[in-house]
Amino acid sequence: MSRSRVAWVALPAALAMTLSACGGGGGTNTADGKENPDGTVSIYGTEPKSTLFPANTTEAGGGKVTDSLFSRLVGYKAEDGAPYNLMAESITSSDAKVYNIKIKQGWKFHDGTEVKAKNFVDAWNWAAYAPNAQQAASFFAPIAGFDEVHPADENAKPAKDKMSGLELVGDYEFKVTLNGPTSVFTTMIGYTPFAPMADSFFADPKAAEAKPIGNGPLKFVSRTPNALIKMERFDDYKGEDKVHFKTLDYKIYSSQETAYQDLVAGKLDFMEALPPSAKVGEKYKADLGDQVVTANLLGQSAIAFPQYIPAFQNPKLRQAISMAINREQITKTVLAGSYVPSTSFVSPGIKGYREGTCGDACKYNPEKAKELLKESGFTGKVTIQSNQDGGRKEPLEAACNSIKQALGIECEFVGATNFGAFRQIVDGKQLTGMSRSDWSADYPSIENFLNPLYRTGGSSNDSNYSNPAVDALLKKADETANEDEAIKLYQQAEDLIAKDLPSMPTWNEKGIGGRSKNLIAAKMSFKRQGVLETFRVKA
Missing domain, CATH: 3.40.190.10 (Periplasmic binding protein-like II)
Structure with missing residues (x-):
């Protein structure tokens, strides 16, 4: 989505946890003048790729819409992403595995019905259930029983339609049991897919598709x-x-x-x-x-190598192309200093970020790139696919020119009309070349830069990358209650990802x-x- 230099306030995981309510902040851009509370605001947008359901919107075009349509248990401070209670009255746990969640009373959906705990439980179960094909379903994987409603085998029929880890306690209270202790859960549930859904949605999803009913501002x-x-x-x-x-x-x-x-x-x-x-x-x-x-943004630009394209299964070709891109020059010229070269798979400002994890593969080295290209045996043409809108065309054309000059092979930018059309190609696994794969943090955690993009079946795994060793480390990190220990495991996973290079970090945006x-x-x-x-x- 579902976007650079801020600190994440850590939450104690093994002790009782209660998020305290606090407002967002940051440097405000203001001008003198009286305000009009009944005025109209217009915002730049790109065409959403699909329905405006919170669990089916993982891209920027639709994300900014659903974020204002739906409110979640937790909100994030604007300047650094620090979490605070929004709809939640309290979120407590003695072991970071079983959470008791109480919601504030009196909140309403846009159709006038009250938001109750049942609306969260039903929405999470519906989003996780494989036949509903929600793009962000994998975010519910930490909840016990997810594998029964969403089997790893895409062709398998789910054993159940409700996760065993969700239990309704009362009108304004529910319990969540995870597969194991998790340090990031209380931050994660502020992400849009964890929004509640009105009863009318379950009665008629088609009608809700035409006119979404949320609970947001x-x-x-x-x-x-x-x-x-x-x-x-x-x-x-x-x-x-x-x-x-x-x-x-x-x-x-x-x-x-x-x-x-x-x-x-x-x-x-x-x-x-x-x-x-x-x-x-x-x-x-x-x-x-x-x-x-x-x-201060928490995000990263990258170019993915789809693993279902035979040529990109060759690691030497991937390394050659990455070394052929002059990131320093492109960020200074085409991007006019508004970006800086990226050397990691995690954004600066995220706790656990380490500079240079991409290693030599992200350093411009045309001589070594030529050697690797020759060793790969590749002699064809390469392409970079993206949307043409949003200012994405120019830096990717520059990347292509850099590849041409360094490697002596043809490279062409192939643009889709808009962002929605581009994401349909990516999500449908219909790419025929490399693909722009930018990422903005959904919430401020190293986990959010790895699980969605590099775990097998991740919601935004544009490269279709799969490495059982990476999956095992991510799972172990997900189920580690101590935040510092979890981060070490996430970093080990990042190191393996860097060796495989399923995508190449390019630049970070100011x-x-x-x-x-x-x-x-x-x-x-x-x-x-x-x-x-x-x-x-x-x-």
Whole structure:
């Protein structure tokens, strides 16, 4: 999704745990002026690839929509991702394996029905159940009984339709039993797939697909494909992250350049990322002045080698291509210093991050790259696939040019019309070449940079990578209650991933966005999303 230099506040795992409620913060971009609480805000958007169900949205285009539609047990501070209780009254455990969760009373869905513990239990079971084919189903794997509702064999029929590890205690209380002690669970459950679903969803999922019913600060109004997603403030919302405007328009663009022109002209109110042309010579500073919005991002850009393409099963070819990319030059020129070269499979700012874990494979070395190419026996053409929108085309074309110059083979950028179309190709395992595989943290944990991307069957495993030794280490880390010990195991898994190089880290983004003069205040989060509760519309 489902996006660089912040600290994660560790949670004690083996003792009784209770998250304390606290609000988000960070540096606010403000301007003098009175606000209009009934104003309209427009935000840059890309076409979501699928339904706006919380467990089926793992990409940025749909993620920013579902994040405002659905509230979860836990929220994250905007500037560093530190967790705090949102819908949860308390989350307690004496052993980091069995959790008792009590939810706050009086919260409502957008259809007026009350949010109860049953809505969480039913939603998690539905999302995990294999026949429902939810993209983020694997995030429920730590819960006991997941393997019975979601067998490892895609062709196997599930033995049950409900996880044994979920138990309803009362209207506002439920119990979660995990496969083993887990240090990250109380942070993980703030991720969108862990949202509750209204009773009306289970009665008619098709109707909910057309008009999602959430429990978040904004309610769904309408969706015009490739054009607009319209939302309105939910006035009965009980969370501390309520919004201070009336209407939100997610404007869908196929060109980031066009969106930026609209931002500068005041026809668009917020962009969380700017096009390469705006960054050259820091042009955006002249264009936007004090309307520039910055953030510390937790994320990474990478290029995946799909393992179902025979040529990429050769490790020497993968290494050759990675060594042929001049990351330093591309980040300084095409990306105008708004990115820095990446040398690790985990983002800086994440506890457990180590610089240089990619080793020599992420260092520009055309001579060694040529040797490895010759040893691989490969003589054909390579391609890099991505969406053309969102400013992704230019740096990947530069990567292709670097590969051509270093290796003397043809390389071509192949662009899909928009992000939604691109993700359908990736998720359908229909790639014919390398693939852009960027990642923004769903929550601030080293686990979130490894399990979804490199575990067998992971929700965003774009390379279709599978290594039983990596899976075993990740499973052991997942079931380790002590955070420091768990991190050591995750790091061992990362070291094995680096040797296999199923994807190559390329660069890490500095968070630079912008607002229009229509907004007198706005923030951006570690996930590279607008922090909507900080937005204030000029009167």
